Amino acid sequence: MGKEIIELLEDLQDVDPCELDHHGNCQAHGWADTVLFPPTRPCPQKRLKEILYKAKTDAVGILHRRYIGDDPERKKSLQEERNKNG
Numbered sequence: 320m321g322k323e324i325i326e327l328l329e330d331l332q333d334v335d336p337c338e339l340d341h342h343g344n345c346q347a348h349g350w351a352d353t354v355l356f357p358p359t360r361p362c363p364q365k366r367l368k369e370i371l372y373k374a375k376t377d378a379v380g381i382l383h384r385r386y387i388g389d390d391p392e393r394k395k396s397l398q399e400e401r402n403k404n405g
């Protein structure tokens with residue numbers, strides 16, 4: 320599910336940067352916060368890019384923990400493997 324959402328967000332992502340007007344609404348993406356004025360919710364493209372960035376940096380952390388991790392047994396066996404090959 321998470322992976323599908325990330326893929327969807329990547330497809331929805333616009334490469335053009337936001338262009339904020341003096342109200343803080345995004346002219347590039349036609350975004351105006353209609354709930355609050357002055358706008359408090361940033362352009363969805365900005366939020367989307369932040370989510371994707373966070374998801375990617377989190378993913379790196381998750382992979383690192385999964386494959387190397389904080390597990391002392393795993394670290395020990397990796398170290399032994401390195402010593403053998405080194």
Ligand SMILES: [Zn+2]
Pocket residue numbers: 336337338345346347348350362363364365
């Ligand atoms: Zn924008």
